[in-house]
Amino acid sequence: MKTKLTLPLAALVAIVAAGSTVQAQQLSGAGATFPAPLYQRWGAEYSKLHPSVQVNYQSVGSGAGVKNFTAGVVDFGASDAAMTDAEIAKVANGVVLIPATAGEIVYAYNLPGVESLNLSREAMAGIYLGKVTKWNDPLIAKDNAGVTLPNLPIQASYRSDGSGTTFVFTQHLSAISPEFADQIGADKSVTFPVGVGGKGNEGVTALVQQAPGAVGYVEYGYAKNNGLKMANLQNKSGNFVSPNLENAAATLANVVMPENLRVWPVDPEGPNDYPIVSFTWLLLNKKYKDAAKVKALKEFVAWGLTDGQKFSEELGYVPLPAPVVEKAQAALATVQ
Amino acid sequence: MSAQIPETPPITEVRVGPDIFRVLCWLASASAVAVLGWIIFEIVAEAYPAISKFGLGFLTSSAWVPNRENFGVLPFIVGTAASSFIAILLAFPLGLAIAIFLSENFLPPPVRQLIRFVVEMLAAIPSVVYGLWGIFVVIPLVREFGNWAVVNLPGVPLLSGPAYGNSMLTASLVLALMILPTITAISRNSLTAVPKTLREGAYALGATRWEAILGVILPTAAPGVVAATILALGRAMGETMAVAMLIGNSSRLSWSLLSPGGTLAGLLANQFGEADGLQVSALMYAALILVVITLGVNLIGEVVLRYTQKQTAGIR
Numbered sequence: 001m002k003t004k005l006t007l008p009l010a011a012l013v014a015i016v017a018a019g020s021t022v023q024a025q026q027l028s029g030a031g032a033t034f035p036a037p038l039y040q041r042w043g044a045e046y047s048k049l050h051p052s053v054q055v056n057y058q059s060v061g062s063g064a065g066v067k068n069f070t071a072g073v074v075d076f077g078a079s080d081a082a083m084t085d086a087e088i089a090k091v092a093n094g095v096v097l098i099p100a101t102a103g104e105i106v107y108a109y110n111l112p113g114v115e116s117l118n119l120s121r122e123a124m125a126g127i128y129l130g131k132v133t134k135w136n137d138p139l140i141a142k143d144n145a146g147v148t149l150p151n152l153p154i155q156a157s158y159r160s161d162g163s164g165t166t167f168v169f170t171q172h173l174s175a176i177s178p179e180f181a182d183q184i185g186a187d188k189s190v191t192f193p194v195g196v197g198g199k200g201n202e203g204v205t206a207l208v209q210q211a212p213g214a215v216g217y218v219e220y221g222y223a224k225n226n227g228l229k230m231a232n233l234q235n236k237s238g239n240f241v242s243p244n245l246e247n248a249a250a251t252l253a254n255v256v257m258p259e260n261l262r263v264w265p266v267d268p269e270g271p272n273d274y275p276i277v278s279f280t281w282l283l284l285n286k287k288y289k290d291a292a293k294v295k296a297l298k299e300f301v302a303w304g305l306t307d308g309q310k311f312s313e314e315l316g317y318v319p320l321p322a323p324v325v326e327k328a329q330a331a332l333a334t335v336q
Numbered sequence: 337m338s339a340q341i342p343e344t345p346p347i348t349e350v351r352v353g354p355d356i357f358r359v360l361c362w363l364a365s366a367s368a369v370a371v372l373g374w375i376i377f378e379i380v381a382e383a384y385p386a387i388s389k390f391g392l393g394f395l396t397s398s399a400w401v402p403n404r405e406n407f408g409v410l411p412f413i414v415g416t417a418a419s420s421f422i423a424i425l426l427a428f429p430l431g432l433a434i435a436i437f438l439s440e441n442f443l444p445p446p447v448r449q450l451i452r453f454v455v456e457m458l459a460a461i462p463s464v465v466y467g468l469w470g471i472f473v474v475i476p477l478v479r480e481f482g483n484w485a486v487v488n489l490p491g492v493p494l495l496s497g498p499a500y501g502n503s504m505l506t507a508s509l510v511l512a513l514m515i516l517p518t519i520t521a522i523s524r525n526s527l528t529a530v531p532k533t534l535r536e537g538a539y540a541l542g543a544t545r546w547e548a549i550l551g552v553i554l555p556t557a558a559p560g561v562v563a564a565t566i567l568a569l570g571r572a573m574g575e576t577m578a579v580a581m582l583i584g585n586s587s588r589l590s591w592s593l594l595s596p597g598g599t600l601a602g603l604l605a606n607q608f609g610e611a612d613g614l615q616v617s618a619l620m621y622a623a624l625i626l627v628v629i630t631l632g633v634n635l636i637g638e639v640v641l642r643y644t645q646k647q648t649a650g651i652r
Contacts, residue, residue: 063610133498153498160585160602162402162610187403188610196502196596197585199606206471211479211501 025296030058031065031078032164033200034219035101035280038315039078042308046300053296062164063188069283075297077283080164081188082262094286096335097261098328099279100304102318104248105169106276108208108228109215111135111150117231118143118240124233125177127156127215128184130194135213143240150213157207157216160197162189168264168278169217175267176275217276220248221316235275236267247274248318257327277318287336294335301332379624386617394621400587402607407618409625411587415597416629419504419579420572422593423511428565430512431519435561436549438520439527452524459517467581470510475501475582478509482594493591502584505593510578515568522567526560527553559645566637573630576601600626 029039036059043055060068062079069077070091078100088095107119119127123140126132132139136149159166167188174181184190198204204216205226215231220243223230232240241247251273255265265277282301288294305328309319320328380387386394390407397408437443438452482499489495530553538548554561584596585606600622611619 061609063612067612155498155500160580160606162607185403189402189607189615191399191401191403191587193588195586196500197606198502199580199585203581207502210471210475 025053025292027053027055027076027293027297027300028074029055029076029078030060030068030074031283032062032080032280033059034080034103034164035078035317038101038311038317041311041315042304045308045311046303053300055300061162063162066283075293078281079283080278080280081167082281083283091285093288096284096286096331098282098284098301098305098331099261099320099324100282101309101312102248102252102277102279102320103316104220104243104274104277104318105165105217106220106223106243107215107231107233108205108218108223109231110208110212110228111152112212114147114149115229116147117229118234119231120234121176125173125180127154128158128173128192128194129180152213155207155211155214156192156195157204157214158192158195158197159200159204161199164188164280165201165217165219166190169276171264171266172276219316224316233275235273236269237271239271241272241274243274245313245318247272248277249321250274251277252318252324253321255324257324261327261331284332284335286334298332298335302329305329305332376624376627379620379627383617383620383624385614386621389614390621395625398587398589402611402615405614407614409600409603409622411589412598412600412603412622413625414589415504415583416573416599416601416626418597419508419511419583419599420569422504422508423515423572424565424569426508426512427516427519427568431516431564432523432561434520435523435527439524440545440549455520456517458513459521463514463575463577464581466510466514467578470506470578470582474506474509478503478506485594494593496592497594499594500584500596502582502596503594504583504597507579507583507597508593510582511572511575514575514578515572518568518571519564522564523557523561526557529560530556555648558648559641562644563637563641566633566640569633570630573633574601574626576605580605
């Protein structure tokens with residue numbers, strides 16, 4: 001009887017002892033919805049390797065992420081629009097911007113029978129300005145020789161909620177079309193003169209999926225997972241570039257990173273650069289009070305920048321190029 | 337008079353129980369009023385920057401351009417009013433007809449119970465499910481109809497193209513279905529509450545079934561039917577999720593039912609998450625307008641209800 005009892009008892013003591021020495025370290029983050037699947041995957045995978053660390057990331061939107069981070073209610077924030085200098089100035093403990101992954105925004109379209117579509121810069125802006133209203137418009141047809149474009153009205157679809165995706169998208173269109181910059185401008189939430197709005201990437205995806213003649217801007221991952229066709233977009237060099245990860249990587253490789261790591265390849269110049277690509281950032285404080293927490297946080301982010309990048313591709317994100325990773329690591333090292 | 341009626345004891349002793357109960361009731365009703373006041377105060381306080389900047393022009397301007405800090409909600413007020421009005425227009429006759437059908441003896445009681453149960457179950461379906469159903473069922477139908485109407489009914493401003501699936505019409509149709517159980521259930525209750533003597537009296541005077549329904553039963557139940565309609569209107573105006581999923585969320589004014597539109601509730605749901613600065617104030621101002629409109633509708637409803645009660649008092 002006695003021997004039977006001691007074994008479980010010993011096990012119990014061991015568990016209690018282990019529990020007291022390795023206290024679970026909670027890391028909480030909040031922000032952008034676009035990279036949320038990746039960050040949540042990172043959290044899950046990292047906890048498998050380091051059971052003592054638990055990462056809880058809430059996808060509440062870039063704007064809310066910046067607010068929560070500024071208020072200090074989360075350990076790290078995340079934003080597709082980074083943070084403006086004015087926003088950074090409000091954070092007492094300072095801000096370190098860490099590019100964590102990148103994504104591309106595609107023109108997803110629904111045209112039965114049209115397997116490949118080229119959109120010139122003029123057409124890209126014209127569709128959302130309401131100037132190009134039919135698919136067989138000469139402006140679209142001239143770049144699609146050999147493709148029979150239907151006489152269908154174009155249903156331009158946009159995000160009805162405020163979104164980093166809209167910010168990056170309108171920023172590019174404003175750069176390539178002065179008329180777009182003048183009439184619509186670039187922001188997280190703008191007002192288009194045509195089209196119909198859906199809530200979230202999934203809302204726009206549904207709009208495109210459903211209506212023949214629809215086109216919408218969504219993240220690459222959403223378009224890919226839902227089997228939407230994506231247009232080849234004309235870049236600054238005049239080439240029509242398909243939105244595969246290789247071309248997005250080409251864009252990122254040509255980006256010159258500034259000191260604060262906040263940069264958008266607004267209108268990339270390389271011959272194979274896909275035109276609408278953006279980093280998304282983790283927001284860290286320069287100084288943290290809790291030494292154990294900052295150690296765990298830095299280790300987690302460092303892991304995400306290296307090993308974590310291999311999850312990017314399957315989830316539809318663009319892995320960071322090596323020079324960017326180096327700079328991000330250097331920035332991470334300044335966090336105390 | 338030998339049967340003893342016990343005298344009511346004089347109220348002299350201290351009755352703690354009822355007093356506590358009375359105080360609790362007072363507190364409960366006062367807190368309901370206080371919460372409403374508090375909500376309105378908070379909204380006004382948050383909205384103040386937008387109120388002082390745009391004033392009443394906010395109501396008549398149709399520009400909602402967050403990146404240029406230019407805000408006006410006319411399209412959303414029109415959209416809220418139009419979508420709920422069309423929904424009532426569709427749901428009222430249908431709901432009332434179902435209520436009459438279920439309250440008279442057209443069907444054997446078990447079948448009546450079954451239909452009543454099914455119609456009332458419509459109210460239990462979550463809003464987001466209506467939205468999804470609308471996306472997959474109503475939108476394709478409306479798009480087909482729209483494309484047909486644009487070609488075959490030219491010159492009708494309400495049906496002018498280009499036709500969209502996500503449109504005012506789609507949102508109104510789904511709203512109509514969502515408010516149908518409200519209209520049916522409350523109307524049916526007030527129809528069954530019509531005293532039996534009135535029915536029998538009507539038939540005794542030689543009224544046919546339709547004469548009895550239209551001449552006696554419906555007028556008697558009118559206050560309940562009015563109340564049902566107003567409750568339904570209130571629900572349609574405040575409905576957020578399903579509408580935001582279906583209406584197309586545009587801030588352009590259009591006569592066409594086949595064009596996308598927007599509602600105040602949908603605007604709030606869409607833009608609050610990522611708003612900052614003046615946009616938050618403008619959204620709060622829009623929320624204030626929505627509160628004022630729905631309170632106004634309820635007040636009007638109360639007045640109409642009292643009026644019809646007075647008018648029909650003679651026959652009840």
